[in-house]
Structures are given as C-alpha cells and as structure tokens.
Amino acid sequence: MNNDNEIQRYNPSERSNHWMVAILFVLAALSGLALFHPALFGLSGLFGGGTFAAAGGGGYQNTAIGQVIVLAYLDAYTKLVTELGGLPANAAAAAPQAK
Numbered sequence: 001m002n003n004d005n006e007i008q009r010y011n012p013s014e015r016s017n018h019w020m021v022a023i024l025f026v027l028a029a030l031s032g033l034a035l036f037h038p039a040l041f042g043l044s045g046l047f048g049g050g051t052f053a054a055a056g057g058g059g060y061q062n063t064a065i066g067q068v069i070v071l072a073y074l075d076a077y078t079k080l081v082t083e084l085g086g087l088p089a090n091a092a093a094a095a096p097q098a099k
Helices: 012-036 042-046 064-083
Strands: none
Touching (some): 012 042
C-alpha cells in the first residue's frame, strides 16, 4: 500500500491521551467496586481510598487518578478547540441573539 495516500486520523499525542484516559477509567471503575460490595473493599486501599471512602468522604477529584483524567480531558479539549480554529475574540458578540 502506498503511504502517500493514507490519511492520518490521530497523531501519537491524541492516541496516548486516549489510552491513558481509557486505562485510568478502568482503574477508577475497579476502585469503585470497593463501594459495591464489602468483599471488594480491599481494592480501595490500592487507589488511595480508605475508611471514609464508602461514606462519601472520598471523591475522584481528590485522587491522583481523578486529577490525571481531568488534565487529560482538558488537554484533549484544548487541542480540539485549537484544531477547530479557536474561540472568537469576543465570544459574546459571536453568540446568537436571544429572542
């Protein structure tokens, strides 16, 4: 196959961002299993949970997994907006008028 006719859908940065989010999502799901059944509570210790995790004292925003996922989403959003041409300088003027 001729490589000149191939279209690159995703660059390496986008692919690594995707797989990082996918792996961290699976890890977050596994840590959430600790809240599902007491027999799985041992998983909470692997991901920074603790005694108060089941009481709602913990949240993914306070864990390393949650922070990395948020940063990866922000990175993907920033790249998407940049690729689409960015935001207008005066977003209020670009918005449609309400009737």
